[in-house]
Amino acid sequence: MVAPGDRKRRIVIEPVTRVEGHGKVTILLDEDNRVDQARLHIVEFRGFERFIQGRPYWEMPVAVQRLCGICPVSHHLCAAKAVDRLVGADTLTPTAEKIRRLMHFGQMFQSHALHFFHLCSPDLLFGFDADPAIRNVIGVAGSYPDLAKQGILMRKYGQEIIKATAGKKVHGTGAIPGGVNKNLSVAERDALLADLDQMTTWARDAVKIAKDYTVENIEMAKEFATFDSNYLCIIRADGAMDLYDGGLRAIDQDGGTIFDHVDNQQYLDYIAEEVRPWSYMKFPFIRKLDPKKGWYRVGPLARVNTCDFIDTPEAEAARREFMAVTDGKPNPLSLAYHWSRMIEVLHSIEKIAVLLHDPDLQGEDLVVKGERSDEGVGIIEAPRGTLFHHYRINDDDQVTMCNLIVSTTSNNEPMNRAVQAVAERYLSRQPEITEGMLNHVEVAIRAYDPCLSCATHALGRMPLQVTLVDHEGRVLDEKVRQ
Numbered sequence: 001m002v003a004p005g006d007r008k009r010r011i012v013i014e015p016v017t018r019v020e021g022h023g024k025v026t027i028l029l030d031e032d033n034r035v036d037q038a039r040l041h042i043v044e045f046r047g048f049e050r051f052i053q054g055r056p057y058w059e060m061p062v063a064v065q066r067l068c069g070i071c072p073v074s075h076h077l078c079a080a081k082a083v084d085r086l087v088g089a090d091t092l093t094p095t096a097e098k099i100r101r102l103m104h105f106g107q108m109f110q111s112h113a114l115h116f117f118h119l120c121s122p123d124l125l126f127g128f129d130a131d132p133a134i135r136n137v138i139g140v141a142g143s144y145p146d147l148a149k150q151g152i153l154m155r156k157y158g159q160e161i162i163k164a165t166a167g168k169k170v171h172g173t174g175a176i177p178g179g180v181n182k183n184l185s186v187a188e189r190d191a192l193l194a195d196l197d198q199m200t201t202w203a204r205d206a207v208k209i210a211k212d213y214t215v216e217n218i219e220m221a222k223e224f225a226t227f228d229s230n231y232l233c234i235i236r237a238d239g240a241m242d243l244y245d246g247g248l249r250a251i252d253q254d255g256g257t258i259f260d261h262v263d264n265q266q267y268l269d270y271i272a273e274e275v276r277p278w279s280y281m282k283f284p285f286i287r288k289l290d291p292k293k294g295w296y297r298v299g300p301l302a303r304v305n306t307c308d309f310i311d312t313p314e315a316e317a318a319r320r321e322f323m324a325v326t327d328g329k330p331n332p333l334s335l336a337y338h339w340s341r342m343i344e345v346l347h348s349i350e351k352i353a354v355l356l357h358d359p360d361l362q363g364e365d366l367v368v369k370g371e372r373s374d375e376g377v378g379i380i381e382a383p384r385g386t387l388f389h390h391y392r393i394n395d396d397d398q399v400t401m402c403n404l405i406v407s408t409t410s411n412n413e414p415m416n417r418a419v420q421a422v423a424e425r426y427l428s429r430q431p432e433i434t435e436g437m438l439n440h441v442e443v444a445i446r447a448y449d450p451c452l453s454c455a456t457h458a459l460g461r462m463p464l465q466v467t468l469v470d471h472e473g474r475v476l477d478e479k480v481r482q
């Protein structure tokens with residue numbers, strides 16, 4: 001809101017398009033047309049942490065994945081990992097863990113492919129200021145049919161892996177307390193192996209597309225929504241990237257360690273959340289640094305910046321090229337999220353190849369259990385970043401407390417800073433609302449692949465109304481897009 005007598009102008013972008021879920025952006029200009037404030041608002045309220053209270057704990061892996069229609073596997077597995085703690089299954093059988101990991105890599109592969117080829121590629125291929133009539137997935141299909149087909153088939157392959165391991169492509173039931181409810185049959189394995197070589201080739205090509213774009217536009221990228229930050233992810237005991245399990249590591253803008261190999265069950269000793277009145281999303285931060293300095297980025301950029309190495313050869317070679325751009329220091333470019341995301345696509349398909357040749361996937365020892373506990377935490381690296389699920393239960397096995405820190409929540413402050421940076425660069429002293437200006441703001445948000453409601457993807461064009469008003473509420477400019 002603009003207070004009475006405050007000589008500020010307000011621009012609203014609602015909704016933000018080509019992201020998952022619904023949000024809006026407000027930009028306030030002072031009387032000299034300089035950006036005074038820019039914010040990303042999340043306008044949906046989900047309430048999962050409250051309405052699952054009273055439900056039996058074993059429902060959680062299936063129930064909470066309804067948060068999201070595009071990354072349900074991440075919530076499914078994260079909840080299962082938390083519930084494992086409740087049933088005392090600290091160590092799963094080899095078959096159960098490898099089935100879950102295969103499911104997870106299938107999720108990473110399909111989600112990253114969808115975001116890169118369908119949601120982001122129109123901006124990269126046609127330019128941020130291109131005609132919106134072609135700057136969409138239909139335009140990509142028309143001008144780059146092979147690339148559009150590639151994205152569709154890569155996503156399909158990841159979904160087939162999810163179906164084979166979870167029972168369904170969306171909202172599966174494969175992970176259960178203490179393990180999984182099915183193994184991978186030989187027929188299912190052979191069907192997935194048939195397309196493996198093609199997927200690997202396409203993953204290599206995707207890395208090259210993202211790398212070439214970043215390198216060729218490096219000067220623009222340095223100025224576009226770029227800022228220093230802390231980074232957080234889970235890491236394997238030897239420092240390798242591990243998308244399924246590990247301890248928490250946080251580093252600063254120079255790569256210095258803030259904390260390392262933190263037990264996931266102790267995350268609350270290191271991470272806190274702040275509430276602000278203008279958004280339904282919380283603002284996590286590192287406790288020892290306070291809210292102003294302790295905010296951090298998660299997701300592909302954070303993971304590639306934070307790990308010591310990647311344990312698959314082609315992805316590790318790609319990581320080294322990525323880190324060379326900044327001489328080994330963390331890469332701060334928001335647009336570098338695309339490159340790092342494709343490195344993870346390559347890593348995922350390399351891991352999938354190893355797992356599909358592992359005979360443990362046909363094992364029949366699927367479930368373990370141990371001493372019951374009344375509290376459990378699960379943490380996993382979802383496509384968009386580190387995901388936290390935390391549950392407490394009573395003697396009747398009912399959930400009494402649930403805390404979820406969704407990946408996009410951790411990127412809330414960084415996305416707001418990205419919006420602020422773009423607004424200051426493209427709006428100050430030129431407060432004209434143009435389609436290109438609006439898309440520059442959205443490009444900054446899309447780099448983070450946000451799941452704003454953690455619900456569904458919003459593809460292509462959406463209705464959009466932007467109004468510029470003065471401090472007295474008079475309309476100065478308005479654009480409507482149907």
